Amino acid sequence: MKVLAAMSGGVDSAVAAARAVEAGHEVVGVHLALSRMPGTLRTGARGCCTIEDSMDAQRAANIIGIPYYVWDFSERFKLDVVDDFIAEYTAGRTPNPCMRCNERIKFAALLEKALALGFDAVATGHYANIVTDADGNTELHRAAAWAKDQSYVLGVLTAEQLAHSMFPLGATPSKAEVRAEAAERGFSVANKPDSHDICFIPDGNTRGWLADKVGAEPGAVLDRTGAVIGTHDGALAFTVGQRKGISVGFPTNDGKPRFVLEIRPKTNEVVVGPRAALDIAEIAGSKFTWAGLPPAHPDLAFDCEVQIRAHADPVPAVAQVVPLADADGVPDGAVELKIIPNEPLNGVAPGQTAVVYVGTRVLGQCTIDRTVSAVPVDLVAESQAAVRA
Missing domain, CATH: 3.40.50.620 (HUPs)
Known part of the structure; x- marks a missing residue:
């Protein structure tokens, strides 16, 4: 060839x-x-x-x-x-x-x-x-x-x-x-170090690079109840799962650290919560592809493993192509690949890629559009209203 x-x-x-x-x-x-x-x-x-x-x-x-x-x-x-x-x-x-x-x-x-x-x-x-x-x-x-x-x-x-x-x-x-x-x-590259990080941000400072490209505006840090508990210098500097760099103006009710759970660019807000809230029970994406032949019946739930990072361990899961619905719950003709792991995934963010495996075979992938937390909002433990008062 x-x-x-x-x-x-x-x-x-x-x-x-x-x-x-x-x-x-x-x-x-x-x-x-x-x-x-x-x-x-x-x-x-x-x-x-x-x-x-x-x-x-x-x-x-x-x-x-x-x-x-x-x-x-x-x-x-x-x-x-x-x-x-x-x-x-x-x-x-x-x-x-x-x-x-x-x-x-x-x-x-x-x-x-x-x-x-x-x-x-x-x-x-x-x-x-x-x-x-x-x-x-x-x-x-x-x-x-x-x-x-x-x-x-x-x-x-x-x-x-x-x-x-x-x-x-x-x-x-x-x-x-x-x-x-x-x-x-006789290759001179025999002991050359492997490249890592993002190639177009060689100094590794993604936060600074983004601030230079799109700017940074101060905004609010919210808990999951919607209460304002601090401020930030730019929402784009944060990623889901981040702990450092979160400015919370007073102690949390449970005394435990908070982690970034969501970034809301339209309102320039960052939502934080307890570590447990990073556990994700369901992910889904409408932009999905198959690496070879698709499942015979992708609209029926099938067993697989899902991997959400290049070096993460695969997690047993069940996947299925399901119809999307509009605000009234009526199917709109579009579909998404929904993946439910057997155990919660940690720190998953929209925009990441979920790759689906069956044994050693890559079955396909989707860009994650939405996630569902495995931990419901605890209004008592997470609200800062009493502390602020």
Whole structure:
């Protein structure tokens, strides 16, 4: 096959490209320039896609002996990932830019261009496996090394995208083996630190970055009863589950700390409550996709596992596609994927991605629109009215 290897400048994508060549494919390497003003050097392990990363990718391609190009995807990245990130936070949701990047850049924009140029597949350094069933249908599965498994961030891929994707590292037992292989091949990136955090916020200061982009206005901090118990300097600086940085002007009735439960951007309010209120009994999202064949009857409840973060443990659950209703309870023709975990999920926020598994297989995913707390409001314990009086 003719394969386009996406080379980020890291050790994983370099080894993946080399393995694709050894598997007998005709491989071309490409590095995606995602910023018009990339930093010249990385800061430790923060960020990616810098000039240094591009040079690291080129050195690896030269050793492998494959053609290498840099493609400018900066405008598409800004529109589909950065602007989306800002819009989601502005709407009070907690987005996952890595999911959007995989969905809209690496396996949409890049794959579309690759197919248009005559390539059969795009290869990346993700740790995941693609399995073809007896009928020729593609499925996405967890990697052999669960500690490095990245199937969660690939849960947005469709059957058509999986049919043109390749993950040469999926069966590798450990990251240490990949680094050892890179060293044997003479790659300078063999011991390069993994990138982490948000690539377009390399200093890790998401709060400051958002304040610079969209501004920050003081507002009220409320408890779950609606009582004002403090103030904040900008609602967008908070995320669900956060404890630090909450300014409450007087002690809570139970003397326990409060956590962010909800952000209301329209009213610039932050709702806080006890830790127990972070437990979520139900999540749902209308933006859902299937990674391969969908369930035979998705409108009937089916057993699965749900994972809400890249490195979270999967939780047994029951999922079902259900109709949405208007304010009067009348179905409006739309549907959502509703997921009820067997045990409460903790600190889930709208905007996060819930990936559904059946065994090792990624069945599909949804962007969470709503959550239902497992803990009802305790008017006595949570109200601050008596304290304030």
